[in-house]
Amino acid sequence: xxxxxxxxxxxxxxxxxxxxxxxxxxxxxxxxxxxxxxxxxxxxxxxxxxxxxxxxxxxxxxxxxxxxxxxxxxxxxxxxxxxxxxxxxxxxxxxxxxxxxxxxxxxxxxxxxxxxxxxxxxxxxxxxxxxxxxxxxxxxxxxxxxxxxxxxxxxxxxxxxxxxxxxxxxxxxxxxxxxxxxxxxxxxxxxxxxxxxxxxxxxxxxxxxxxxxxxxxxxxxxxxxxxxxxxxxxxxxxxxxxxxxxxxxxxxxxxxxxxxxxxxxxxxxxxxxxxxxxxxxxxxxxxxxxxxxxxxxxxxxxxxxxxxxxxxxxxxxxxxxxxxxxxxxx
Numbered sequence: 001x002x003x004x005x006x007x008x009x010x011x012x013x014x015x016x017x018x019x020x021x022x023x024x025x026x027x028x029x030x031x032x033x034x035x036x037x038x039x040x041x042x043x044x045x046x047x048x049x050x051x052x053x054x055x056x057x058x059x060x061x062x063x064x065x066x067x068x069x070x071x072x073x074x075x076x077x078x079x080x081x082x083x084x085x086x087x088x089x090x091x092x093x094x095x096x097x098x099x100x101x102x103x104x105x106x107x108x109x110x111x112x113x114x115x116x117x118x119x120x121x122x123x124x125x126x127x128x129x130x131x132x133x134x135x136x137x138x139x140x141x142x143x144x145x146x147x148x149x150x151x152x153x154x155x156x157x158x159x160x161x162x163x164x165x166x167x168x169x170x171x172x173x174x175x176x177x178x179x180x181x182x183x184x185x186x187x188x189x190x191x192x193x194x195x196x197x198x199x200x201x202x203x204x205x206x207x208x209x210x211x212x213x214x215x216x217x218x219x220x221x222x223x224x225x226x227x228x229x230x231x232x233x234x235x236x237x238x239x240x241x242x243x244x245x246x247x248x249x250x251x252x253x254x255x256x257x258x259x260x261x262x263x264x265x266x267x268x269x270x271x272x273x274x275x276x277x278x279x280x281x282x283x284x285x286x287x288x289x290x291x292x293x294x295x296x297x298x299x300x301x302x303x304x305x306x307x308x309x310x311x312x313x314x315x316x317x318x319x320x321x322x323x324x325x326x327x328x329x330x
Contacts, residue, residue: 035311043084
């Protein structure tokens with residue numbers, strides 16, 4: 001058997017720290033490369049949008065000389081590669097450009113819409129504890145109830161968000177007249193009125209969250225039930241529900257945290273779709289209107305912002321997973 005001397009132990013720790021530092025650096029460089037690649041695809045995608053923004057903006061005042069002057073002012077007369085390099089360098093230095101339609105700073109256009117989207121996402125995420133409770137509650141029932149819940153959850157998961165939204169609008173806004181079908185939030189509006197406008201959009205997303213997260217929690221608890229400690233707890237006199245609460249639920253907490261971060265990324269996509277359906281003045285509605293009006297700087301920043309949020313959430317998810325794996329390995 002090999003005995004490690006203090007010198008060898010110190011060298012092993014140094015090598016371990018270097019390996020961890022290299023993994024961290026490699027992860028950062030990989031994500032930077034992904035962002036640069038995504039920025040190139042975003043710029044190329046916005047550059048090939050059909051139609052001419054300058055011609056549509058000038059309308060009846062269009063003349064070749066005026067159009068050429070406007071393209072020069074907007075930097076649209078330069079080559080595609082040059083425009084991408086200038087845009088990316090300006091973006092990295094914090095210069096987001098100016099909106100083509102409002103002629104104001106891009107951040108001034110995006111900021112209020114981003115606040116609304118984050119408010120909708122925050123209200124929707126309040127359904128996450130309900131989803132965990134649903135999965136835990138179904139786990140404590142019989143097999144038939146579990147099979148029924150899995151079937152219903154799978155149906156809900158397969159349904160697109162806009163279809164769920166239209167069903168909710170028909171039931172709660174048209175037939176029952178309990179909630180408004182359009183969620184237009186304005187500045188200075190009372191908090192309770194804003195919250196009322198957020199109920200229906202958040203419920204449409206919350207149903208999907210309860211189905212997906214509840215189904216995953218049920219599967220995780222079913223996996224824990226097959227482990228030895230669960231049977232040992234039963235032999236000690238603990239009931240199935242008490243064992244799940246005291247032992248199984250803490251055991252799957254890291255997986256639930258990872259699930260929460262992963263679902264946040266999925267939730268962002270759902271929020272963008274729901275905003276368009278409910279006429280909600282958020283980031284999704286702004287992105288669609290930017291495509292319609294060909295407001296390229298705003299569209300580019302919205303796409304980069306969504307990509308960055310996705311990257312951050314998945315990086316946090318990988319970090320949580322890595323820490324959990326390292327802890328269990330010890």
